[in-house]
Amino acid sequence: MTVAEYNLSVEQFADNIYRFILKNIKDTEKAKDIVQDTYEKLWMRVDSVSYEKVRAYLFTTAYHTMIDMIRREKKQVDFEQVNANKFSHTDHYSDVQEIINQAIEKLPPAQKSVILLRDYEGYSYDEIAQITGLSEAQVKVYIYRGRMFLKNYLVNLETLI
Amino acid sequence: MKITFENYISIFIDYFEGKLSNEESIELMQFLSSHPELQNEFDQIQFLFLQPIEAEKLDFTYLLKDINQLNEVNQHNFEELCIAELEGDLNNPVLRGMLYQGINSSKANLKTFELYKQVKAIPDKKIIFPNKKFLKRREKAITQTWIYRSIAIAASITILIGMSIWFNTNTKKTAISISNPTPIENQRVLANQTISKERVIQSLPSDPDRPYKTIKKMQNESLSQIDTANHSPVKSFTQLEPLIPRQSYVMAYFPNREFIIVDENILKRSWEGDFKGVETLTVGQWMNDQLKRWKNTILNIPAEYSLSKVVETNFAQLSLQSKNHVIFRHSADTLYGRKQVEVNLGWVELYFSYSTGY
Incomplete structure (x- = not known):
């Protein structure tokens, strides 16, 4: 990959990766760090990564960097507890997408990641499997389970309202 | 290695555990041929050891099911079929026809299907990575x-x-x-x-x-x-x-x-x-x-x-x-x-x- 292609990959994918990571970890500074680390790693392997495969490489690297970070932090703090306290809110929801965003936060991490890769980036089961290191069947199961959870979340909320 | 009537059982066990050398194994076989009355005991000990199946690799892929192989739409598989349809996994036209019949058969089913249509995460394009120029190289x-x-x-x-x-x-x-x-x-x-x-x-x-x-x-x-x-x-x-x-x-x-x-x-x-x-x-x-x-x-x-x-x-x-x-x-x-x-x-x-x- 040339320097120009590398810079093009920054233009094309930095926002998408940032969005994906931010949605997963909800911390802008850490999300920025992960994006920066990801491109740092890409730059170190710039000669061996082709431009055609750079998108998959970036998402794979970012995903695993994020997982590593979450694992590290779990040793220090109960992430789920922080997550629930820090990001829950009691405001009224303005639209369905906002409810879905809230529901996505409640998905288990693996389901959340595959759903986001599917919906945000339109990746196939096979591509998601390569990025996350899961099997294709696992990815499919997670997506189906995630969809059911999101749908049920909408139904339950409607019932409450 | 000296095989006697006092230690032959432990040597049988060592043999099946693969602990004996070639020479020791030969010695054991010679001992067995000299004492055929112990052959039955030797065979019984053999069954105590499970042998791994090396040549045959078990294949359970036949257990995998393709959702397109379903031949009916019922209350148990309805939601899964809805998801499959929206994910683009459903390519059996007969099954799709049955699914849409099911969707239109009741308001509840139609509502379920509509809900599944909505559960897609849409990226917020306003969120962008700041300072992209720092990532770029000269x-x-x-x-x-x-x-x-x-x-x-x-x-x-x-x-x-x-x-x-x-x-x-x-x-x-x-x-x-x-x-x-x-x-x-x-x-x-x-x-x-x-x-x-x-x-x-x-x-x-x-x-x-x-x-x-x-x-x-x-x-x-x-x-x-x-x-x-x-x-x-x-x-x-x-x-x-x-x-x-x-x-x-x-x-x-x-x-x-x-x-x-x-x-x-x-x-x-x-x-x-x-x-x-x-x-x-x-x-x-x-x-x-x-x-x-x-x-x-x-x-x-x-x-x-x-x-x-x-x-x-x-x-x-x-x-x-x-x-x-x-x-x-x-x-x-x-x-x-x-x-x-x-x-x-x-x-x-x-x-x-x-x-x-x-």
């Missing part, structure tokens, strides 16, 4: 840039040489003036005010219970090591604030330690080939050298932990590869092009500040 520098950079570096070197001369001529005087120093914590000292090595040592913490006591123990040795670094001796110790803009240098700063070690030699670093052939330290190399040198002295990091390695890709990009517990933060202060790397080791924080110099 292509081959154009001649004009090279000229400006050369001038900037030459000017920086000139300034530093001037400062060095000034320091050398004023060190003695300053050292005398602070021969009985007051604690300099909370004390603001003008930039570039020269202080002697003695003062640096005196400013080290005196409380033995503080986690920095190692520094006190190692002060002479560590400073001596720093003075005799690979390159020219450290010429001065200065206060951190304020940084001098547009001047190239790298510093290490120990909070509450009140001293900074300035290494001027890294000015002449290689920057993406612009200084090709010039053997000089890079910012990252210098930091790695310092961290390595301080690991067992000032920082007192246990041997089983490895340090983060400073990774340098170009003059403006610097990061640390994090290993084990060594945490880092890399922040960029665009004012004056100053960069700062903070290494938080848990018990001591180490800052590296550097400016790009142009």
